[in-house]
Amino acid sequence: MKNDLLVVENLVKYFPIRGGILQRVQNWVRAVDNVSFTIKKGETLGLVGESGCGKSTTGRTILRLTPQTSGKVWFDNKDLFSLGSSEMKKIRRDLQIIFQDPYSSLDPRMIVGESISEGLRAHGIGTPQERRQIVAETLVRVGLRAEHARRYPHEFSGGQRQRIGIARALTMKPKLIIADEPVSALDVSIQSTVLNLLDELQEEMGLTYVFIAHDLSVVEHISDRIGVMYLGKIVELAPRDDLFNDPQHPYTQALLSSIPIPNPHKRRKRIILEGDVPSASNPPPGCRFHTRCPVAVDRCRIDMPDFEEKIAGHFTACHLVEKI
């Protein structure tokens, strides 16, 4: 636990579904359902999974951008959910987020210099002169120019706007950055520059990342360890190479085989999953994956499998995976 910068324990987030005249709660969307993981300082944990599986909600709940239903999060050995607002404000500097769509997260009426220094102002860091200096340095650091601070967001390309989003997170000198699909909206040739930038910054500043994406090739490139989510749960979590070379969970196996490989000599047999992901407001009993699992047995339809360390450092939630 000493080296762990972030510890997430049994995190649960349900969203209420209201209806009727009285707008009573009629059901719950089980967006995040008992998720646990740890991240060491300087490490990158990738979270992958298909649309709606709860990746963003996991990130947002950890940052207290949305209140948790239950569970615990320790950051730097502090119990985040028990902190008062002034303590939380202090710790927010260390926890930053980068969004998928840098355009909607930047105020279009504000020059980007102001957007980038917003956090500094809110925390009363530096004089205006010093803040301008920090903004200029950070812009250069992310591959833009100091004079770009005077421009408006619409004057930048998608890749440049994502750099501005990164610059904004960096000015606070954070310890942990949650990057939620930071390159998904970018063209491939621009993606690679942003990925390289994130890599360099990590090395230079000792940053720790939670990297959320649905593109496994991108996640594999950047992550040390990877968690695979399905319908609100992490079904498998392992060091990158173990996950790719020896996937244990049937969902991970299908997911990996579904990804088209940019090499025509490697056309493969895909594991085709039937049907669709069930609704998070009405998840199936037992293993969440059993409705699509090609190898499910009776037990899978009744008992929920535990998320266990089946092999050293390699966690899986599946009845059919033997513990070694």
Add this chain to the structure above:
Amino acid sequence: MTKNKHKDKKGPLLDVKKLKTYFYTEEGVVHAVDGVDFHIMPGETLAIVGESGCGKSVTSLSVMQLIGQPGEIIEGEIFFNGENLLAKSEYEMCKVRGNQIAMIFQQPSGCLNPVFDIGYQVAEVLEVHQALGEETGRKRAVEWLSKVGIPDAEKKSSAFPHEISGGQAQRVMIAMMLSNLPDLLIADEPTTALDVTIQAQILELMDKMQDQFGTSILVITHDMGIVAEMADRVAVMYAGQIVEQASVFELFDNSKHPYTTALLASIPILGERKEKLSTIPGSVPNLVDLPPACRFAPRCQVRLEKQMTRCTEEMPPLFNVTDNHIARCWVYEDKK
């Protein structure tokens, strides 16, 4: 691995020649498609690949003649089964669009009618084009819905478009297009909005259909993985032009155009971790002001290394690099 079973039929199914489609905007003339040539043989899959805004969708919409104001096809010929589509009346074109050429669009919105349930809409296509009775049509529609991965298709077939997710709407449209059994299927980013496990279902389905019915496919994508898995041949587009064209193996093993090579080097490949990804400096040119030069020149490292001056002075034509491999780059000039 050509799936082409109709090699004996000589001519191409689709033959596009010197196509130019421009948009006349306030900013100026957008050279969206600027002299594009390609063909597709019966049973063949051609992939057009390129980054956002390079003219992929406009190319396919031009083939379908679905270019609206302020756009216009200003030059070129489009032969389908030997007939010039550009010479057809709108009425004749309508019949081609319904029967022989089907198109899966990037955005499904607008393709589904909000007042009919989805089963009805798929059945209607089947009834019209395959002369099925109402009952058989409905039954087949349910089969197609389940083929494209709509769960509980029997029940879901009575859902209305607003009651299904965007990903499901995309798949209903795919079911409508595939069930038509067209000679040519144009798929414009057919799976970009879908999750990978659903994408795998759809790609598998298109594959099977091609094997079974010898359908030709024009697939448009920015995903090199999909290109590698599906295509027989590949055309790479950059700024309104095809800059390289070759068989899929030749393209991935032996890419010639500096843009293609740089693009391939910049993508992370599952299971082949690179320390650092290559990047392409700069950005794509504005399609309004295009100098008479290689459109990739401002970003081209090869030009700098070889200190080539011609690249910025004159537009390179397509050179034959080897048999059936062409590249629009001055490096290959002596090979013409």
